[in-house]
Amino acid sequence: MRRRLRAGMVGGGPGAFIGPVHRQALALTGQIDLVAGAFSSDPGRGRELGLEIGLTPERSYPSWEAMLVAEQRLAADQRIDLVIVVTPNHLHYPVARAFSEAGFHVVCDKPLVHTSVQGEDLRRVVEAAGTLFAVTYNYTGYPMVRQARDMIQGGRLGTVRRSVVQYHQGWLATGLERQGNKQAAWRTDPARSGIAGAMGDIGSHAVNLLTTVTGLRLEALCADLHTFVPGRPLDDDASVLLRFSGGARGVLTASQIATGLENDLSLQVFGSEGSLAWRQEEPNRLVFWPADGPQQLLTRGSPHLSPSALAASRLPTGHPEGFLGAFSNIYRGVAEALFARQEGRAAIPEIAQFPDLMDGLRGVRMIEDTVRSAHSREKWTSASVGGPSV
Template identity: 40%
Template structure:
């Protein structure tokens, strides 16, 4: 058998954007071989999809239980080593728990679970194994985001005093203003999505990014959520004030009703000497702002960047790298961990990041419903 990592996928079948993203990302460094999975809740659809991407139907299973039982019967050097969980939120916990307990490594879409309690149970299960667990906060894989992190660590900004993340989308507008649609889509159904839509979907990206690049942890939040209609139970817009360690203050503004916006994610970190700004829709530009000096624009692939940034860059300067490359860098980090190679812990988001994301969701919702008060995150 090939020495590539054999992996499977749960979900991500026909017409799935996220499925294509994961499959392409896994192939970038030539480290993985997709061998099977459960691509749809309908077994026939799953088999048809597998054939459409050139995959044998031999290891296309009816459900996760069938996958685990069948894979564990195979010789160790042939079975799946890692499984990517790309299903709707409410299935993440059950699937990830079964996989961890059966000895598989897991790459899980965010939010990691639908409740913080589930996340803590997953974490306890992981501690009993040697499995690797990654949560795909994809944007941490961009070369210039990693450069941003390294510049903060090196002291280029001085003492951090302000963090700011704005993540605006407009995709839910046609849904939210149609009473029939907003009562039928899974993202606005608490039974499938959890207690939050906007904060869980993109707010956790903002939290993770601010903590990743600043090196500081959010300690407490004060949130104001927007539901637009009284019969809608899920937030679609949020403004959240942050208090971080060492007296740092910040804000997260997220919206899925920002009319006309596509995927506008802007991250800003300000120190007492300089500031940094990065925009997801123009990911190759990192803006370095020093007091009293001209604006500097840093780009990937140049020798002035950090080792972490350069190791995440696949193309020469001037060639754009995007979301597939970012996800590919996360898959590559997981591969290094599975192969027990030396790797930087910041090369992929971990179970800890997933835990903090779930705590953030619950505390943000709690803050709003308690009258917009400060609520502490768990350590």
């Protein structure tokens, strides 16, 4: 029988948003058990959480360093197979690098690291170790996102001419970081979040979604970053014009001061033979406008969808699937890739899909290029992002 994989988690402690999401998505796979963790910089609170979610006391570690040392000492049939990094951004690099160098597989939240220099170093470490590395750009796990990508790759839209992606939230429309909100505090702090605010937090998701679906390679960009809330040191609103190889154009907007909006991520792609539109808040529907026929509404789970879209669906048609299912599909892809390694076979391509280290590195470069463009007097800034991995 195939054994379940064993995972450890760094970060995601009491008061965190993304840690519980990862744990729920992990459980939904039915393939990976969380058996260890260093959940908080406060060892006591971290230990309490570990016990609360069912870990043994000896594997609720006081720090990630202690966890790394202890797990290395365990027998191969007991130690973790992979570590999940869900700390604030500034800790991604040291934690991911240390575990990768020690031979553990890594799943890291986005953005990957603070700088492309760190990213390149991490890439060298991972390549030398021969380990798997995933980055949780989780929106690419939605079935209808994969359907859109497959339709574009299959030529249903003809030549892609223009793409528009927007990610709008309203939760930071006021100075929430000064009102005791833990998530707002670290996301607006350059020391922990990095050089960009809204662009790094949600803009990186937007560009990954666009490039993954279209397969376009970014060549240049023109960015306007702005901070609307007084006293906030990072941008809370971003508008970016995009130029791609082959002549395609694009627009990206990312805002966290869009008052009243919740998690409004949407993508439109316009081609010579048709167009597509998808919206995260209605994720089970994809609208297709062919040049030679009427509008078509494609729905999740329908038998005419692509193999990868069908493989990403868990429920029969008409039963809504959402955020956790899409997030879990990233973990399912990681699990399938690891099982294939263990069993000495090729991974099933419809299942073993996940954003990898290079996707994460391109996201970091995009953030740097956007900030550089926003501070430049030049109209266009050459991009160093490159194309997607799928």
